[in-house]
Amino acid sequence: METELERRIEAILMIADEPLSLVSLATALSAAVPAVRQSIERLVADYDGEAGGPRRGFELREVGGGWRLYVRDDYDDVVADFVLTQNPTKLSQAALETLAVIAYKQPISRGAVASIRAVNVDSVVRTLLGRGLITEAFTDSETGAIHYATTDLLLQQLGINSLDELPPLSPLLEDGAEGFDDAR
Numbered sequence: 150m151e152t153e154l155e156r157r158i159e160a161i162l163m164i165a166d167e168p169l170s171l172v173s174l175a176t177a178l179s180a181a182v183p184a185v186r187q188s189i190e191r192l193v194a195d196y197d198g199e200a201g202g203p204r205r206g207f208e209l210r211e212v213g214g215g216w217r218l219y220v221r222d223d224y225d226d227v228v229a230d231f232v233l234t235q236n237p238t239k240l241s242q243a244a245l246e247t248l249a250v251i252a253y254k255q256p257i258s259r260g261a262v263a264s265i266r267a268v269n270v271d272s273v274v275r276t277l278l279g280r281g282l283i284t285e286a287f288t289d290s291e292t293g294a295i296h297y298a299t300t301d302l303l304l305q306q307l308g309i310n311s312l313d314e315l316p317p318l319s320p321l322l323e324d325g326a327e328g329f330d331d332a333r
Contacts, residue, residue: 154180155188166259166271167295168215168288189216213288213295232281233302240276247273248282252303253318256286256296282306 157178161169169177175185189209198204206224209216220228240248247270250262263270274297277283286298304310 154178154184155192158185158188158192162209162216162218165217166274168211168213168217168293170215170293173215214293229281232279240280241273243268243270244273244276248277248299248303251277251283251297252299252312252315255298255312258289258292258294258296260294262297 158174161174161177171182171185171189174180174189175182178185193209194200195202196205196208204221206221207218208221210219246266247262250265251257254261254265259270259274262274274283278285278297281300282303283297284300286296288295299312304312309315
């Protein structure tokens with residue numbers, strides 16, 4: 150039963166965009182918090198190779214009041230090389246729109262981006278993180294929400310030196326006056 154709970158925790162952690170608390174995991178899996186805590190401890194030890202198995206290229210870390218899978222620091226260069234050389238370079242329209250929101254509003258949480266775009270941005274944020282165009286700037290201590298910001302790689306890709314060189318938004322936006330008669 151312990152192994153089954155651990156596999157279920159792994160499945161949830163694989164798709165999670167933000168750290169998940171023990172309570173969140175326990176609720177999602179209809180399991181007791183102490184059982185989830187023990188399973189997390191076993192997974193950490195397993196991934197670290199403490200049980201005699203191999204030390205994995207990823208690790209389970211507690212950050213921002215929750216647990217999340219991360220690439221082990223030893224393999225950052227391999228992942229960065231893969232992202233820069235092996236991934237396709239074109240971004241979808243959704244990714245470009247999400248990237249624009251983050252660039253102009255940073256630091257900003259995924260929830261705030263989703264609110265602005267009025268769509269779920271989970272997979273798009275994962276894509277942008279994976280390509281190194283955005284990074285986790287900080288985790289809000291009260292809400293646990295991760296706030297995102299753009300990276301130097303984005304500046305390089307855009308051919309600019311700073312975000313100050315982005316075009317101003319106001320000339321691109323409607324002023325809301327359309328449809329109103331000037332003569333009252």
